[in-house]
Amino acid sequence: MAPKKIVVFGITGVQGGSVACYLLEDGKDKFDVWGVSRSKTSAKAKELEKAGVTIVEADLDDPSTYEAALKGADNVWVNANFWLYYDGTNPDEAAAHEVQQNKDVIDAAIRQGVPHITFSAVRDFGDKFPVPHADSKVTIVKYLEKLGHDHALVYAPWFWTNVLLFPRRKEGDKWVVSWPVPDNARIPGFDPEQVGAYARLVFRDPEAWSGKKIFCASDIVSPVEQAAALSEVLGVDIVPHGLTREGFDSPEFQAQLPHELVLNYKAILSIENPKPEQARSLYPEAYYFKDWVANTPERAKAFTK
Known part of the structure; x- marks a missing residue:
């Protein structure tokens, strides 16, 4: 049987790169991986490409630059990037741009007869919590x-890599980290580099x-719990800033954060969290937060510099 041709949009991003890596793990006899990128020459x-992905240089604002690559594909990973177009002040414009690009890909x-589409989705917070x-x-x-076209939805929750970007300061022997949510808020999250494990389930069947x-979402942890895990694994004292x-x-x-993030965190804090049981049953190797810290040592160590 010929390998399934899978076209991954945003191949050089975190999610797209993860999808490619998990598919390549299955072998070239199982999947023929194609990737759409703005640049073929990026590192x-x-x-x-060296690992076996066919890279197609294309502009998501111009479907004619990538449509030919979809011919003969068995499935496609769709994930246009809102954050690429968001400058902190233009959420509606960035959202409209993202919607148009995703619709164009679909x-x-x-048109090219791709029988199934896999979309990287985000939770619906409802009319009460608009989050562009x-x-x-x-x-x-x-x-x-x-449209009624065969599709599957893969819902990516909060990225644990966000923790590495939070402001922090050294106070004596401890690090005080400014999580943007209350210390006791339990947030569903995951390692975004494992999203490919879930996408692969769809592509296989x-x-x-x-x-x-x-x-x-493979774990639900508060800033207090995240700080404790970071402290234990890294061997340093890390605490949240007491929000x-x-x-x-x-x-x-809230004036200290981009408005889009304020809306996002307010929504997460106000509605019921998805349970991690499904994620863990589908992919038993999915990390708990502490596992993620322990298995990303270079990133984790950089956290305290």
Whole structure:
């Protein structure tokens, strides 16, 4: 049997790169991996090409640059990037851009006869909690449902890599980290570099996953719990900066964050969290937060510099 041709959009990003790596793990006799990237000459594109990925240089604003690559594909990973177009002040514009690019990819895939589409989705927080980068993906889910085309949805939660970007300061022998949520807020998350494990399940058996959802949250941990795990693994004292819910809700604190992130965290704090049981049952090797720290030693160590 010929290998399945899978076209991965955003191949050089965290999610796309993860999808490619997990598919390559299965072997070239199982999957023929193609990747769409803005540049064939980037270091990541060259690395993936060397590993066996066929890289297609294309512009997501121009479907004619990538449509030919979809011919003969068995499945496609769709994940346009809101954050690439968001400058902190233009959420509606960035969302509209993302929606159009995703629709263009989906339409091109259908024109080329791709039988199944796999979309990287984000939770629907509902009308009470408008979050542009989530609502844009909800729009695409509704678009897929209206089209009636076979598809599966892979829901990526909060990225643990965000922790590495939070402001921190040294106070004596300890590090004080400014998590943007209250110390006791338990946030569903995962290692984004494991998203490919869930996508691979769909690519292996798309019929079984048609019309279904995969939630990738593999652990639910608060800043206090994250700090404890970081401290234990790294051997240093790391603590959150003592944010309460009242402090989070204050205009003074929220003014320090991009508005899009304020909306996102307010929504996460206000609705029921997805349970990690599905993610862990589908991929038993999925990391708990502490595992992620222990298995990304270079990143973790850089956290304290």
